[in-house]
Amino acid sequence: MTAVPVSAPPARRAAVGAGTRIALLGNPNTGKTTLFNALCSARAKTSNFPGTTTEMRTGHCELAGQRVQVIDLPGVYDLRHASPETRITHGVFTGARAELPDVVVVIVDACNLTRNLVLVGELLSYGRPTVVALNMVDLARRRGLSLNVGAMSKRLGIPVVETVARTGEGLEALRAAITGALTGGEPPAHPGDLPPAGATTETLTVWADSIVAESASGPVAGGHVDSFTERLDRAFTHPVLGVLSFAAVMALLFWTLFTLATLPMDLIEATFAGLGSLVRGYVSPGPLRDLVTDGIVGGIAGSVVFLPQICLLFFFISLLEDTGYLARAAFVMDRLLYRFGLPGHAFVPLLTSHACALPGIMSTRLIPDRRDRLATILVAPFMSCSARLPVYVLLTSLIFAGRPALAALAFVGCYLLGATAAMFSAVLFGRTILKGRARPMVLELPTYKLPSFTNALITAKDQGLRFLSTAGTVIIAICIVMWWLSAYPKVQPTPEVMTLRTQAATAGVSPASAQVLEARADRLQQRAEQQGSFSGQLGRIVEPVFRPLGFDSQLTVGVLTSFLAREVFVSTMSVLVGGGGSSDVDEGVVARIRTMTRSDGTLVFTPATSAAALVFFVLAMQCLPTLTVTRRETGHIKYAFLQFGYMSTVAYVAALLVHQGLLAVGVS
Amino acid sequence: MSPHPAVPVPLTTLKAGASARLHETRLDEQTRSLLRSLGLTDAASLRVCKCGEPYIIQVRTTRIGVSSDVASRIFVVSDVEVRSDDSRAGQRAAS
Numbered sequence: 144m145t146a147v148p149v150s151a152p153p154a155r156r157a158a159v160g161a162g163t164r165i166a167l168l169g170n171p172n173t174g175k176t177t178l179f180n181a182l183c184s185a186r187a188k189t190s191n192f193p194g195t196t197t198e199m200r201t202g203h204c205e206l207a208g209q210r211v212q213v214i215d216l217p218g219v220y221d222l223r224h225a226s227p228e229t230r231i232t233h234g235v236f237t238g239a240r241a242e243l244p245d246v247v248v249v250i251v252d253a254c255n256l257t258r259n260l261v262l263v264g265e266l267l268s269y270g271r272p273t274v275v276a277l278n279m280v281d282l283a284r285r286r287g288l289s290l291n292v293g294a295m296s297k298r299l300g301i302p303v304v305e306t307v308a309r310t311g312e313g314l315e316a317l318r319a320a321i322t323g324a325l326t327g328g329e330p331p332a333h334p335g336d337l338p339p340a341g342a343t344t345e346t347l348t349v350w351a352d353s354i355v356a357e358s359a360s361g362p363v364a365g366g367h368v369d370s371f372t373e374r375l376d377r378a379f380t381h382p383v384l385g386v387l388s389f390a391a392v393m394a395l396l397f398w399t400l401f402t403l404a405t406l407p408m409d410l411i412e413a414t415f416a417g418l419g420s421l422v423r424g425y426v427s428p429g430p431l432r433d434l435v436t437d438g439i440v441g442g443i444a445g446s447v448v449f450l451p452q453i454c455l456l457f458f459f460i461s462l463l464e465d466t467g468y469l470a471r472a473a474f475v476m477d478r479l480l481y482r483f484g485l486p487g488h489a490f491v492p493l494l495t496s497h498a499c500a501l502p503g504i505m506s507t508r509l510i511p512d513r514r515d516r517l518a519t520i521l522v523a524p525f526m527s528c529s530a531r532l533p534v535y536v537l538l539t540s541l542i543f544a545g546r547p548a549l550a551a552l553a554f555v556g557c558y559l560l561g562a563t564a565a566m567f568s569a570v571l572f573g574r575t576i577l578k579g580r581a582r583p584m585v586l587e588l589p590t591y592k593l594p595s596f597t598n599a600l601i602t603a604k605d606q607g608l609r610f611l612s613t614a615g616t617v618i619i620a621i622c623i624v625m626w627w628l629s630a631y632p633k634v635q636p637t638p639e640v641m642t643l644r645t646q647a648a649t650a651g652v653s654p655a656s657a658q659v660l661e662a663r664a665d666r667l668q669q670r671a672e673q674q675g676s677f678s679g680q681l682g683r684i685v686e687p688v689f690r691p692l693g694f695d696s697q698l699t700v701g702v703l704t705s706f707l708a709r710e711v712f713v714s715t716m717s718v719l720v721g722g723g724g725s726s727d728v729d730e731g732v733v734a735r736i737r738t739m740t741r742s743d744g745t746l747v748f749t750p751a752t753s754a755a756a757l758v759f760f761v762l763a764m765q766c767l768p769t770l771t772v773t774r775r776e777t778g779h780i781k782y783a784f785l786q787f788g789y790m791s792t793v794a795y796v797a798a799l800l801v802h803q804g805l806l807a808v809g810v811s
Numbered sequence: 812m813s814p815h816p817a818v819p820v821p822l823t824t825l826k827a828g829a830s831a832r833l834h835e836t837r838l839d840e841q842t843r844s845l846l847r848s849l850g851l852t853d854a855a856s857l858r859v860c861k862c863g864e865p866y867i868i869q870v871r872t873t874r875i876g877v878s879s880d881v882a883s884r885i886f887v888v889s890d891v892e893v894r895s896d897d898s899r900a901g902q903r904a905a906s
Contacts, residue, residue, distance in 0.1 A: 220848035225841065255872050258850045345852045372874065373860060376867055380876070474865040474876050481878070583838070583881045584865065585845050588874040 159325050163211040164242060165204075166235060168266065169250030170259050171218035172467075172589035174278045178250055178308035179215040180601050187215075189605040197227050198508065200605070207322045214244065220258070221344065222265045227513065236269045246324045247273045248317070253283035253290065253305075254590055256359055260351035261344065263299065268340040272324045275303040276317055281310070282590060286369065288361040295358035309595050375591060379471035389475045392468070393494060400455050400498065407451040415444035433630060442622030445708065446615045449768070450607050453502045456495055458603035460506060465594035469509070470586050477584045483566040484573030486510055487584055489519040493565065496526035500769045501614070504776050505606065512582045518572050520776055521786055524769050525565035527558045530709040531760060537713050538757040540733050541748045557761045564762055564793065576785075617771040625707040625767075634675035640664045669718050678703055692759065692798045693752035695741045705765050712760070751810050755802035762797055764790035819886040822866060823879060825859045831887035832856055838884050846885075849875050857887065
């Protein structure tokens, strides 16, 4: 894409006002986000650019006593490369996509002057008042670079301010320069030797080189060798050392993630359980109380419980990205993933999906190319997430009762099956709807630097809030609908339940015996309610569809209810056999589920049926929250439908093959 | 026998530490455009920092990682060869 700048000179504002807009622009890895955070503190809002899935952050900062708007534009190397980010930036500077910014602050990496000044040159031809923030000057000085900011400012004809966004150095001077650019009458004349609009990158590079020659001395040319970076790069991209260090970093990341996420997740569950009990104490029994305690409180809990994993993951990804390591790691994984049509960047999303596909899909924002991103999003839910764990535990212990070694092997097999299905699906998508292979890897290897803790905290907070405000609300609604389907219509107590309750209330029955009788009556009632509910009725209606897999109506109900979340399968089965509604897999529940019978008296969980159910659960898209996130991250509902349709079909066919295959070889 | 001077060779034939100038890239437009954005413009000087998977090249102060597949489609003229070619041209001019 060739950028065509606007030629009309901008109208100058006389003063800084509430409607003033400042745009931050810069190459990737220049510390732009850190500078944005430093200017606007934590009060930023993250949203998508209208009609795109590219993120935009807007915040406010104080300038000359006035609150002005700051927009953090996506990182771009120049305004010609055909990428969504470039199109957005181009749209902003031509006024096509948003109101024109009053001042543009270009963040320039002091360690990469020429390449960054090419962008400044392109930008100057758009005629907007511009200020250069020469960032990371501390790193540049440490490398022996000597900068003459005055000379650079004179050549460019615009203010140039040295900054270290990470420490806040130079921020006040930058604010003053922005205020000056806003209030300082006519814009300074742009350099007479500025290449004309539409000049080639080569021409702009020659121009940028001449500015660097005048205003900087030291290691600015290609001959400079940074031995520290060289050594680290060799290690991190080494075929053996690179893989080992990658495995170590990922193991540490996920170990920390799981360890740290457990506590807040337990706290959230306990808090909402407490809230439910509190409501129960104040509201009289009835549909309203059920709606509030089980529907609404349960729904909010079902959404908020994802927050710790999402926030922690983005916190760690931000830290890792800041250090510069992720770019190196992408190359290590590219060797493995490229042959399946996925880019090296896909490793974090795919690995994260082993915890939960929601943060996994959200982290596909790391992948630069849209085709690659879509391919990763579509296959990520094949990875065995932690919600499948209780189901795997239940089904493997049903198949391999008393043979823990075989059960463990089957367990590992489930993980492998999921990962294999993901890889082959990526190949399939690459040959059909997402034609082409993953884009060949070309990446800037950014300077290694210390990560910013503040950036990581702000990223975690922003992504958490984004999740709650978009997908979170949909998930709450889904939870309420699913609860309603499984709770209504209400079923009258069966004669058996009535008898038990009468017995419990009979005079002479000891309190302990009465409690036992009441508990039995509760379990029976729960079972009757589940069978009579809409989801129970639906289970019986669609049972013929699942019959070839060996599923009966009870198992079908279990499959249907687990669309809310897979672990619900265990509690549904538990309720159906007259146990409590807990999703924990304990010995008693397993024993009872094993003896569950069909209407004809035969066992439900024969080895063939259990194996088919296990394969089905490994491969099926049984997570409505994931579909809402897929819709949001791809920007189109058709991908959510495609993901659902494709995964369900694969799961059904695979389970059918397993069941029929086992029957054919005599395993019933 | 050393290759003919100034004959463009794939980046993958160079050793780590070698310097060269870009001759051409036989890549898709998107990748070519990204490389140009990163500073690998026509006749840009580059230094090979690391061979293998990935190749790491340095253009001015920018380090760029490219998969070996991409590296094999980047054609360069080795700096040493350019110099020897230049000196021969100089000798010819002198004679």
